[in-house]
Amino acid sequence: MKIITVFTYLLLWINIPTIGLPLNESEEHTLVISGLVKSMDGETIPYANVAVVGTVKGAYSKLDGTFRIFDLEDGLYILKVSAVGYKTFTKTVEVRGGEVNELELVFEETGVEMPQVTVISSKDRVFSKVPGSVTYIDQKEINTISPLSGNEVLRRSPGVHVVDEEGLGMRVNIGIRGLDPDRSRSVLVLEDGVPVALSPYGEPEMYYTPAIDRMAGVEILKGSGQILYGPQTIGGVVNYISPNPPQSQEGSVRIQGGQGGFFSGLVNYGNTFGNTGMQVNLLKKRADNVGPTSFDITDFNTKFLFNINDKSELGLKLGLYNEVSNATYIGLNQVMYDQGGQDFTRMAPDDQLDVSRYSISFSHKYRFNENVRLNTIAYAYTTTRNWNRQDFQINEANTPPSNWTGVVWGDTSIPGGAVFMRNSTGNRNRQFTVGGIEPRLEVDHGLFNIKNELIVGTRVLFEQANEQRVNGTRAGVKSGNLVEDEVRTGEAFAAYAQNKFAISKKIDLNVGVRYENFNYERDIRRRNFENIGIRDTILVAGNVIHEIIPGIGFNYRPNQKLNIFGGVHKGYAPPRTKDAITAMGDVLDLDAEESVNYELGLRSEVSNWLFFEMTGFWMDFSNQIIPVSESAGGMGFGVVNAGATKHRGIESAVIFELGNLFGLTRTKLNYDINATYAMSTYAADRFINDININGNRTPYAPNWFVNSALTIETTSGFIGRLTLNYVGDQFGDELNRVEPTLDGRNGRIESYTLLDAMIGYDVKRWNSRFNITVKNLTDRRYIASRRPQGIQVGLPRFITAGYEFRF
Numbered sequence: 001m002k003i004i005t006v007f008t009y010l011l012l013w014i015n016i017p018t019i020g021l022p023l024n025e026s027e028e029h030t031l032v033i034s035g036l037v038k039s040m041d042g043e044t045i046p047y048a049n050v051a052v053v054g055t056v057k058g059a060y061s062k063l064d065g066t067f068r069i070f071d072l073e074d075g076l077y078i079l080k081v082s083a084v085g086y087k088t089f090t091k092t093v094e095v096r097g098g099e100v101n102e103l104e105l106v107f108e109e110t111g112v113e114m115p116q117v118t119v120i121s122s123k124d125r126v127f128s129k130v131p132g133s134v135t136y137i138d139q140k141e142i143n144t145i146s147p148l149s150g151n152e153v154l155r156r157s158p159g160v161h162v163v164d165e166e167g168l169g170m171r172v173n174i175g176i177r178g179l180d181p182d183r184s185r186s187v188l189v190l191e192d193g194v195p196v197a198l199s200p201y202g203e204p205e206m207y208y209t210p211a212i213d214r215m216a217g218v219e220i221l222k223g224s225g226q227i228l229y230g231p232q233t234i235g236g237v238v239n240y241i242s243p244n245p246p247q248s249q250e251g252s253v254r255i256q257g258g259q260g261g262f263f264s265g266l267v268n269y270g271n272t273f274g275n276t277g278m279q280v281n282l283l284k285k286r287a288d289n290v291g292p293t294s295f296d297i298t299d300f301n302t303k304f305l306f307n308i309n310d311k312s313e314l315g316l317k318l319g320l321y322n323e324v325s326n327a328t329y330i331g332l333n334q335v336m337y338d339q340g341g342q343d344f345t346r347m348a349p350d351d352q353l354d355v356s357r358y359s360i361s362f363s364h365k366y367r368f369n370e371n372v373r374l375n376t377i378a379y380a381y382t383t384t385r386n387w388n389r390q391d392f393q394i395n396e397a398n399t400p401p402s403n404w405t406g407v408v409w410g411d412t413s414i415p416g417g418a419v420f421m422r423n424s425t426g427n428r429n430r431q432f433t434v435g436g437i438e439p440r441l442e443v444d445h446g447l448f449n450i451k452n453e454l455i456v457g458t459r460v461l462f463e464q465a466n467e468q469r470v471n472g473t474r475a476g477v478k479s480g481n482l483v484e485d486e487v488r489t490g491e492a493f494a495a496y497a498q499n500k501f502a503i504s505k506k507i508d509l510n511v512g513v514r515y516e517n518f519n520y521e522r523d524i525r526r527r528n529f530e531n532i533g534i535r536d537t538i539l540v541a542g543n544v545i546h547e548i549i550p551g552i553g554f555n556y557r558p559n560q561k562l563n564i565f566g567g568v569h570k571g572y573a574p575p576r577t578k579d580a581i582t583a584m585g586d587v588l589d590l591d592a593e594e595s596v597n598y599e600l601g602l603r604s605e606v607s608n609w610l611f612f613e614m615t616g617f618w619m620d621f622s623n624q625i626i627p628v629s630e631s632a633g634g635m636g637f638g639v640v641n642a643g644a645t646k647h648r649g650i651e652s653a654v655i656f657e658l659g660n661l662f663g664l665t666r667t668k669l670n671y672d673i674n675a676t677y678a679m680s681t682y683a684a685d686r687f688i689n690d691i692n693i694n695g696n697r698t699p700y701a702p703n704w705f706v707n708s709a710l711t712i713e714t715t716s717g718f719i720g721r722l723t724l725n726y727v728g729d730q731f732g733d734e735l736n737r738v739e740p741t742l743d744g745r746n747g748r749i750e751s752y753t754l755l756d757a758m759i760g761y762d763v764k765r766w767n768s769r770f771n772i773t774v775k776n777l778t779d780r781r782y783i784a785s786r787r788p789q790g791i792q793v794g795l796p797r798f799i800t801a802g803y804e805f806r807f
Contacts, residue, residue, distance in 0.1 A: 029070035029663055032095050035103030037061040037081065045107060048083040053090070055715055056659055056668035059608060062560045068608075071663050081105050087247075132223010132553055132567055133159065133601055133615040133651065139216045139243075144711065144721055146256070146758050146773045146802060148290075148795075150212035154238070155707045155725055157220045158613070158651035158674035163700060164784040164794060166293045166327055172209040173785075176222060176235035177617055178647040178680030178701040182787065183207070186573065186593075188232035190239040192317065194361050194379045198432045199463040201231050201518050202490045202577035207385050208321065208357050211299050213254075213266050214281050216243040222617075223599055224553035224567030227514050228455065230494050233549055234571040234593060234619075242317075245277030245305045246270045251807045258800030261288030277305035291795045292344040295325035315363040319381075327353040329389055331790025333744040335410045335417040343781070343793040347409050348390040348421065350476030357383045371444040380435040387429075390475045391422040394743055405475060416742045425472035427480065436461035451502035455512075459494040465577075483534050485526035488577045493517045498551075508555040510567070516547045518574050522581040541581045547572055562604045571595035571619065595621040609661040612654040619647040621683075645698055649678035666715045673708040688734060696736045700785075702728035702751070717762035726753045732786040744791040752782035752794070769804040 037048040044065030051058035052069065055077070061067040072095045082088040086107035093101050135157035145152050149169025151162040163173040163181045174189075175181030183205040189196050197204040212218075222236040229237050251269040256262075263286050270279040283299040304316040328351035336342045359381035366374045393401045398418045400408070407421040440457035465488040472480035498512030521542035528534050553567030573593040601615030621644055653674040659667055680701035685694045697703075706726040713719045731737070732746040740747025755778055760771035779797040786792070 031068055031070055031100055032072045033069040033079075033093060033101045033103065035067060035101070035105055037065045037067060037083075037105045037107070039086070039107050045083055045086070048081060048086075048105075048107070050105070051080045051082075053078040053080050056664065056666060056713060060605065062605075064560060070608075070660075071665055073665070079103075079105075081107070083107065132221060132225050132565060133599060133613070133617075134223070135160075135220040135653075137218045137220075142212065142215060142217070143769075143804075144719065144758065144760075145723075146760075146771055146800070147212055148262075148775060148798065148800070150209065150215075150218075152723075152756070153212050153218060154220070155705075156674070156709075158653045159222060159236075159615075159617070159676050159678075160220065161676075161700075161702060161705050161727070163787075165787070165792060166291070166325075168287070168290060168293060168295065169212070170209060170295065170297075170323065170325065170327070172206050174206075174235075174238065175700060177619060177649065177651070177676075178678035178698065179235045179619075180698065180700055182700070186232065186235040188226070188229055188237045190229070190237065192242055192361070193239065193363075193377055194359075194381075195434070195436075196240075196381075198383055198385065198430070199434060199465050199488075199490065199577075200461065201492050201574055202463055202488055202520055203432070203465055204232065204573075204576070208355055208383055210240040210242075211283055211285070211297070212240075213264055213285065214242060214268075214283050214299065214301065215240050217241040222615075223565070224512070224551035224569035224597075225498075225510065227512050227549050227551040227569050228457070228496050228498055230459065230496075230514060230549075231492065231516060231518070232573050233514075233551075233569065234573050234595060234597075242301060242303070243268070243270065243279055243281070245272060245279040245303055247272050247277070249807075252804055254802065254804040256800050256802035259798060260290045261286070262290055262798075262800065263287070272305075275307040277303075277307075279303040289344075290798070291793070292328075292346055293326060295323065295327075297325075298322045311367045313365050315361075317359075317361045317363075319357070319359040321355070321357040323353070323355040325353050326351055327387075329788040330392060330419070331744060331786070331788070331792050333394075333410050333417065333419055333790055334740045334742050334747070335414055337744060337783070337791050337793070339411075342409075343796075345409070347419065348392070348475075350388070350390055350425070352388045354386045355384070357381060373442045374439060375442065376437070376439040378437040380433075382434075383432045385430045385432070386427065386478075388425055388427050388472075388476065388478055391424045391426055393420045393422060394418070414742065421475070423473075423475050425475055425477055425480070427468075427470040427472060427478055429468045429470065431466045433464045434461065435463075447499075448501070453500040453502075454497070455499075456497045457495070459492070459496075461490075461492040461494075463490045463492075464488070481534070482526060483528055485524075487523045487525070488521070489523070490518060490520040490577060492519075506557045510551075510553040510555075512551050514549040516549065516572065516574070517544070519544045520577045520581075522577055524583060527583055539584065543581070545574055547574075561606060562602060564600075564602045566598075566600040568596065568598045571597045571621070593621070595619050607660075609657040609659075610655070611657075612652070614650065614652040616650050617648065621645045621647075644684040645681065646683045647678060647680040647698075647701075649676060651676040651678075668711075668713040670711045671709070672711075673706065675704070675706045677704055679703060682734070691735060693734045693736075696734060697731055699733055700730050700787075702730045704728035704751075717764060719758075719760045719762065721756075721758045723756040723758075724753065725756070727751060740786075743789075745786050745789060747786065749783050749786060752780060754778075754780055754782075754794075767806040769806075771802045773800050773802070774798070775800075 037045045046061055048061045050067050057069060059067045059069050074095050074097055076094050079091045137153055137156055142153055147153050151169040154160050154162050159177050161175040165171055165173060172184055173181040174184040174187045176187055179186040185204050189206060191210045198207055219239045226233050226237045249271040254266045256264040265284045268281045280302040285297040288294050300320045302318050306314040308314055328348050330347050361379035364376045396416045398412045400420050401422050403423045405421045405423045409419040411417040438459040443454040445452045467486050469484035470480045471483050494516050496514035501509040503509055524539035526536050549570045549572050551569030556564040598618045599615055603613035605611045655672040658669040680698045682693050682696050685692055709721055709723045711721045729751045730749040737746050738748045754776050756775050757777050758773045762769045775798040776795055782794045784792045784794040
């Protein structure tokens, strides 16, 4: 009833100005500038940003392209007008007492731009034509956050739960709407439309994550529109957007330093020379001791844009990433955590993870005419992920193993309360190769005498994974005995089509379907056989899966203030190759992960000071795949058929532009909050240790998670922000055990609230920006995760200072 009441109240508030606070700005403020924003061909541009340079005043154009600006003193002003897909321009206006400037602001098309695939691809602020819940986080917001990791940025989206592993987000763990966040398996992660997982179909783990430091934005799509992408259509799509070549010279140098030897340095440069544009950036990021973590990252990326002719552009992108870190699986046991004082102890100091990635992609856009466009993207990348991890042992009798190093953690007086470090190492070496091509045809047509937008495309992808396990006879060594060796290959083909019917100016209907075909094989060449030992072998098995994935969504705009959207689509993800075929070469009856996903929501810019979005969702899984791999806290690799699960809830986002509400002319004051309630439970009888888990919550699915921020910005260049992040309690396993196990891997994770603060100052005459950030302002001690194998304690208070110079 409360939810229905809220929806009803908001609808009444939008349509009946006498209810709630006054919505007619002219009743309280003085109108000084009004007008219309449109393109050269006369199309009105919704949600263009009309900013008054040198002030905090401005407005967004409404769905019909109109805008209004209030409360400016008499004088000359420069308006800066911008929108995605158009050239930014300025216009000088004069404000005189009692006179209203009525303007017609006309955009030129951007012209040559980087041909790439974007998820949202919208020119308006509230995505009034996108079929589903979406979030776009731009570069200004990223800079204001001054993030240590991309996790802080992703939490700005409602419905997104991100679990810290090592505190720096080098391996992002994203759970959307109550899905398990382990290695982001249920989320399709892209960079500029190109998948970044190790193997998108056969092993979709995020052991490499694009660095947020170099991004121009992030877009997140959770609705039915995601069926155009794949193979994952379970939780959503996260697309990192890197900066494109600018039309004239732009550059910056940004450095950030902090405790524990933390340093982040980023150099950007872009320019256009004749018909060729370029954008290059180099990121160096390192730390000696951030919590328990040390790392050294080098990340180089460059883009080239070639304007071939009036109809065609070609883009080329090259990337190089190299990481060396002391990442480990082992965490504190419950005894160590309860004793305190050992939160960031390096229990396995010789553990080391090496990740290197080389990537190349081509993007091409060809315009047959103004109604038909062909976008093609081709890509290839290799990822090497070698992980050296020291072995350890836990047993009830607290008996040291024969190859014990003499190092023990925990308490030997408590049965099972000690962790014995062994003088041996497991080297888990993996190499991945991925290549693909995806042509996409966009056609504007007039079927049924209405405006239609058709997207038709195909995707062909090849992937190969080479994996070896080398057991070292001492801690920290990278050589030793080859005990496992295998090759996994996959060939995928997908075809999709989606048509948007503009039934009227107020209603859009999106209907789409995707076909997926995945042919995979596991070739086991060496393994350890029970009662026989390690042997070379020939075990080869394969399988082929087919699937049809439909979806439908709608947008309804009853007036200039409100957009109602909804949809239903089939969620689908193929089982990992390594899980679907056993180490003995047997093809398991492991079902695909399937669901039916529903959502219904509304978004509105109620007034010039209030924007909100609210979405109800329901994901009904006929079979959810639950990971039991080591990364998920299990004792081995693999997943299990968890049976039916249900995920339902409400996510909401509200932005209060208080500066507009109070008529502030020199200060921009905003408060925003996004809150998600999600109930994720098992929905069928399933027994573990004779306990029926039907009705239990799924692991790492908090009922509530909230992110909120208060931001102040002045015309003098000062900016400040206070951010709150709340995560409700979670369970570490399907049994929903409240009391923690001694190894620390299971048990309830208590809720926690974190505060972050940022103060910055922009000195325009120096083209410079200074900032100081404090993460975990109150120095809250909390458990971030009980995965992979023990308790990971969240970062304590962490202070950084930064400087940016723009040229």
